Amino acid sequence: MASTVDSSNTDLFSSAPALQSNLGILSPDQIELAKILLENGQSHLFLHWPEQGVCDNDKLGFFDQIARLNSSYPGGLASYIKTAKELLADSKLGKNPYDGFSPSVPSGENLTFGNDNFIDMEKRGVVEARNAAFVLVAGGLGERLGYNGIKVALPRETTTGTCFLQHYIESILALQEASHKVASDGSQRDIPFIIMTSDDTHSRTLELLESKSYFGMKPTQVHLLKQEKVACLDDNDARLALDPHNKYMIQTKPHGHGDVHSLLYSSGLLDQWLDAGLKWVLFFQDTNGLLFNAIPASLGVSATKQYHVNSLAVPRKAKEAIGGITKLTHADGRSMVINVEYNQLDPLLRASGFPDGDVNSETGYSPFPGNINQLILELGSYKEELQKTGGAIKEFVNPKYKDSTKTAFKSSTRLECMMQDYPKTLPPTARVGFTVMDIWLAYAPVKNNPEDAAKVPKGNPYHSATSGEMAVYRANSRILQKAGVKVEEPVKEVFNGQEVEVWPRITWKPKWGMIFSDIKTKISGNSEISQRSTMAITGRNVFIEDLSLDGALIVDSIDDAEVKVGGSIKNSGWTMENVDYKDTSVPEEIRIRGFRFNKVEQLEKKFTQPGKFSLED
Ligand SMILES: O=c1ccn([C@@H]2O[C@H](COP(=O)(O)OP(=O)(O)O[C@H]3OC[C@@H](O)[C@H](O)[C@H]3O)[C@@H](O)[C@H]2O)c(=O)[nH]1
Ligand SMILES: [Mg+2]
Numbered sequence: 001m002a003s004t005v006d007s008s009n010t011d012l013f014s015s016a017p018a019l020q021s022n023l024g025i026l027s028p029d030q031i032e033l034a035k036i037l038l039e040n041g042q043s044h045l046f047l048h049w050p051e052q053g054v055c056d057n058d059k060l061g062f063f064d065q066i067a068r069l070n071s072s073y074p075g076g077l078a079s080y081i082k083t084a085k086e087l088l089a090d091s092k093l094g095k096n097p098y099d100g101f102s103p104s105v106p107s108g109e110n111l112t113f114g115n116d117n118f119i120d121m122e123k124r125g126v127v128e129a130r131n132a133a134f135v136l137v138a139g140g141l142g143e144r145l146g147y148n149g150i151k152v153a154l155p156r157e158t159t160t161g162t163c164f165l166q167h168y169i170e171s172i173l174a175l176q177e178a179s180h181k182v183a184s185d186g187s188q189r190d191i192p193f194i195i196m197t198s199d200d201t202h203s204r205t206l207e208l209l210e211s212k213s214y215f216g217m218k219p220t221q222v223h224l225l226k227q228e229k230v231a232c233l234d235d236n237d238a239r240l241a242l243d244p245h246n247k248y249m250i251q252t253k254p255h256g257h258g259d260v261h262s263l264l265y266s267s268g269l270l271d272q273w274l275d276a277g278l279k280w281v282l283f284f285q286d287t288n289g290l291l292f293n294a295i296p297a298s299l300g301v302s303a304t305k306q307y308h309v310n311s312l313a314v315p316r317k318a319k320e321a322i323g324g325i326t327k328l329t330h331a332d333g334r335s336m337v338i339n340v341e342y343n344q345l346d347p348l349l350r351a352s353g354f355p356d357g358d359v360n361s362e363t364g365y366s367p368f369p370g371n372i373n374q375l376i377l378e379l380g381s382y383k384e385e386l387q388k389t390g391g392a393i394k395e396f397v398n399p400k401y402k403d404s405t406k407t408a409f410k411s412s413t414r415l416e417c418m419m420q421d422y423p424k425t426l427p428p429t430a431r432v433g434f435t436v437m438d439i440w441l442a443y444a445p446v447k448n449n450p451e452d453a454a455k456v457p458k459g460n461p462y463h464s465a466t467s468g469e470m471a472v473y474r475a476n477s478r479i480l481q482k483a484g485v486k487v488e489e490p491v492k493e494v495f496n497g498q499e500v501e502v503w504p505r506i507t508w509k510p511k512w513g514m515i516f517s518d519i520k521t522k523i524s525g526n527s528e529i530s531q532r533s534t535m536a537i538t539g540r541n542v543f544i545e546d547l548s549l550d551g552a553l554i555v556d557s558i559d560d561a562e563v564k565v566g567g568s569i570k571n572s573g574w575t576m577e578n579v580d581y582k583d584t585s586v587p588e589e590i591r592i593r594g595f596r597f598n599k600v601e602q603l604e605k606k607f608t609q610p611g612k613f614s615l616e617d
Contacts, residue, residue, distance in 0.1 A: 012038050019046035025056050030063040033070060033077075040081045042240055048247055058248035065249060072228040074262060074392050080230065084238035084415055087397040092236055092406045097344070097396065098328060102352045105367045106327035106337045108313065108434040109301050113441050114482045114516055121300030122515040123182075128303045129296070130179035130189050131279040133379075134172055135264065137257040137419060138205060138286045139198030139227045145465075146449045147588060150204045154446060154465070154589055156289040157472045158597065159505045159574075160536050164287055165208060167510070169193065169215040171292035174510035178518070190221045192273065196260045202226045225267055227259040232412035233397075241412035251412055257285075257373075258417030262391030270383045281382060283375040283419055287446040289472045291374060293479075294442035296515050298435045299376060308381040309423050311339065311434040314443045316370025317460045318360045319346070321447070323420065324368030325434050337432050339371040339420040343398075364459075369436050372443045373420055385426060393417040394424050440478060444471030450581040450592055454497030462498050465592040470500045477503040477529075483520050485544070486528035495594030496581045504529050505574070505597075508537040525566070534574045534597075539563060539607065552602035560610035567615060572601035 013020040016038055023031060037045060049059065070076045090097075111118050142151045152165040162170075176191045197205050206224060209215070214222055229252035232241035243249040260283065264270060273281075280299065284291055294312055302310040313325050323339040326348075340348055345368065346358035361367045399413040423432050439461070446468040448456070453464035461467060477487045490501035506529065513519035525546035529535060533549045539557030544565050551571035557563045574597040581591045590596050607613050 009035060016043040016046045018049040019043070022046075022049060022052045022056075022059060024052055025059065026063065029067070030060075033063060033066050036070070036076070036078050037066070037240075040078055041237055042081070044239055045242065045250075055248070062248040062250075068228065069231050069250065069252070073230065074390055077231070080415065081238045081240075083395060084233055084397065085236075087395065087415065088233070088236045088238060088399065091397055091399060096348070096351055098340070098348050098352075100332075101328040101330050103340070103348055103354075103368075104327045104329065106325060106369075106434070108325070108337075108369065108436055109305065110436045111297050111301070113438055113479075118297055119515075119517055121297040121304065123296075123517065124300035124303055125296030125298070126175065126178045126515060127182055128179075128280060128299050129175040129191065130183055131277065132175075132299065133192040133194065133269075133273055133278055133281050134168075135194040135196065135260060135281060135283045136168060136286065137196045137260050137283065138201055139196050139254060139257070139259070140286065141200045141254070142286070142447070144447050144449065144452065145592075147592065149589070150201045150208070151286045151446065152201075152205065153208050154287065155469075157469045157505075157507055158590065158593065159507050159534055160538065162507075163208075164289065165205075166212065166215045167289065168284075168292070169217045171295075171510040171514070173216060174514045175292075175296070177511070178514055189276070190218060192223065192269070192278075193217060193221055194223045194225060194264070194269065196225050196227055196257070196263060198227045198254055199229065200254070223267070223269065225260075225263040227255065227263060229253055230255040230414050232414045233399075233409075234412050235409065236407065253412075253414045254416075255414070256416040257419045258393035258395075258421060260419050261386060261389075261393055261422060265386040265391035270379065270386065273379060274383060279379050281377045281379055283373070283377070285373050285445065287468065288372065288374075288443060289446075289468055290440075290442050290444050290475050291372075292510065292514070293475060294372075294374065294437050298374075298437070301433075301435045302376045302378070305433055306378075306431060307376070307433045308378045308426070308430045309432040310376040311420065312372050312374040312376075312442065313369035313434050313436045314372055314439045315363075315365040315436070316368060317457075318358045318366045319457065320366075320370060320460050321463065323371040323373070324358075324366060325371050326368055334428065336423060336426075336428075337434065338423055339373075339418075340368075341418065369434065370443075371420060372445075375420060375422070377422070381430065385422075389425055393419070393421050440471070440475055444468045444475075450496035450498075450594060456498075462500075464496070464498060465589075466495045466498050466594050467500055469593055470502060472507065473503040473505050474501060476506040476508065479516065479519060480506060480523070480529070482516070483523045484527075485523060486526070488529065488531040491531055493576070495578060496592075498594070502531070502576070504531055505534040505536075507535070509540070511540045512537050512542060527566075532573055532575075534602070537565075552599070554602055554604040555607075555615075556605070557607035557613075558610070561607035562612045563605075563607050564612075564614040569603055569615075571603060574599050574602065 232251040234241040241251040243251040326340045329335040350357045395415040400410040402408040447463040453462040490503040527547040530550040534552040541562040546566045548568040551573035
């Protein structure tokens with residue numbers, strides 16, 4: 001219905017005379033949006049508007065943005081403002097969002113790398129992988145890291161320089177292939193890969209994919225879903241904030257990774273996946289170089305236990321910036337197992353019979369497992385739930401108040417939501433579980449800049465570019481140790497003010513070995529690798545047999561070449577040089593690590609012909 005200004009809303013518009021005098025330039029739809037704003041206490045947005053004829057294009061631009069904000073939020077701006085007022089009032093009162101619930105330590109599935117159960121779970125996971133879709137949430141700016149590029153373009157490790165996105169794609173492709181090999185009907189299916197982006201990351205993510213031919217994935221296999229930002233709020237009345245640089249624009253900020261559910265729901269992909277027979281949706285975050293060490297076994301757990309929701313977790317250090325998986329039991333008997341975010345765990349515990357708050361137990365860890373925000377959801381029940389909720393996730397607000405009167409904010413705030421809050425609306429019959437794995441195997445995110453990382457309490461993980469890379473070498477070294485290789489123990493070194501274990505710099509492509517039983521088939525005899533060594537395997541059929549490595553070795557081969565890597569290899573190798581993070585003459589992705597390699601000498605072998613070879617060939 002075309003809308004005009006009739007007698008019933010002259011009152012409304014007379015509350016904003018500057019807007020009223022401009023109604024002539026607005027379309028009926030825009031007038032409708034203006035009404036929504038005025039009805040919801042937003043007349044301040046027009047106070048500075050000059051008379052009609054001045055800056056009219058800016059005014060129309062303003063309404064373009066309002067239309068976007070209104071259509072991209074379930075229930076529109078009116079609903080956003082209403083929720084904001086309620087949450088801001090609760091926050092001002094200091095209301096505990098977990099009121100009525102008491103926390104306790106939940107019990108979950110524990111996996112130990114390399115034992116029989118782990119190996120069985122990995123094999124089961126590989127069978128299931130062909131029924132999975134992967135969803136990467138990568139809309140965040142990474143403010144804590146402060147890196148200027150997109151985080152998925154950062155090298156996971158600098159021995160090969162492979163970036164996170166490439167590693168993720170190659171891991172999914174390796175799983176896809178391994179899964180087809182064991183599929184009973186032998187049919188082929190491409191595992192869908194979804195990336196949630198935002199205005200901050202979208203074009204750079206797309207450019208990276210296109211410039212690298214999607215790292216070998218079919219472009220049709222990859223879908224980008226862009227999340228929109230939400231309006232910022234200036235005060236407890238949820239008055240929308242104007243952009244400090246443009247008075248005809250609302251300031252916006254990210255709404256959080258919880259948007260992924262409504263985006264997936266509205267994309268129509270879930271129905272396609274169900275029709276195609278898929279069973280699992282796996283969510284993961286932008287910078288965890290160890291993640292795919294944990295995927296096959298935990299997918300196996302989901303399948304075996306028939307979990308609707310399976311969250312991956314690692315032992316958590318008190319006050320570490322990762323959420324705690326908690327059992328919350330309500331006075332009325334309801335209970336749920338859910339992530340309590342790291343900034344809320346301490347106050348929740350203090351308010352409910354744990355006077356010391358978030359502290360380590362006698363094990364040296366928090367009794368609450370740490371959420372690594374890798375979720376495995378069963379597709380059927382997920383779709384059913386989203387049909388009820390439309391993908392809306394419980395929101396929260398986290399204003400930073402100027403003072404104890406809690407009336408003014410230090411800077412504008414906004415509503416946020418988190419993807420791991422998805423189980424909050426599930427019925428009590430839902431099978432919600434979690435799987436705990438070793439930190440060295442499963443979790444090493446890159447979130448903190450060097451300065452903040454160096455200030456992390458002693459013994460807590462740094463979550464920096466330095467620790468993220470060192471964790472890849474540690475995990476690979478330990479996996480080879482378990483497979484029978486004598487890998488020399490690490491030395492401690494300090495980079496960018498952080499003391500880390502430096503293991504031999506061992507890397508391989510996912511297709512070389514995705515699960516432990518595969519890796520073991522690639523290793524035989526008695527092999528040893530010294531601490532100062534570097535070993536990069538980029539070929540598939542590379543077999544390590546009676547190798548003694550003290551230096552640097554790079555082996556690349558085509559799939560049809562079978563290469564035996566053995567004998568004694570000794571050279572000057574690659575040394576590590578300290579780099580200061582403040583030294584802007586060094587590229588940012590290197591200096592945030594605090595070291596770079598000096599490639600003094602290496603044995604580099606490439607096998608480009610089919611056949612059987614050994615290193616001497
Ligand atoms: O609006 C957003 C915000 C974030 N994200 C993505 O969500 C992921 C996580 O973002 P952050 O790194 O800021 O998350 P945080 O470190 O604050 O906490 C997150 O990871 C650690 C877990 O223990 C926490 O429970 C979880 O919330 C990233 O991949 C980021 O790109 C979005 O896609 N959109
Ligand atoms: Mg964050």
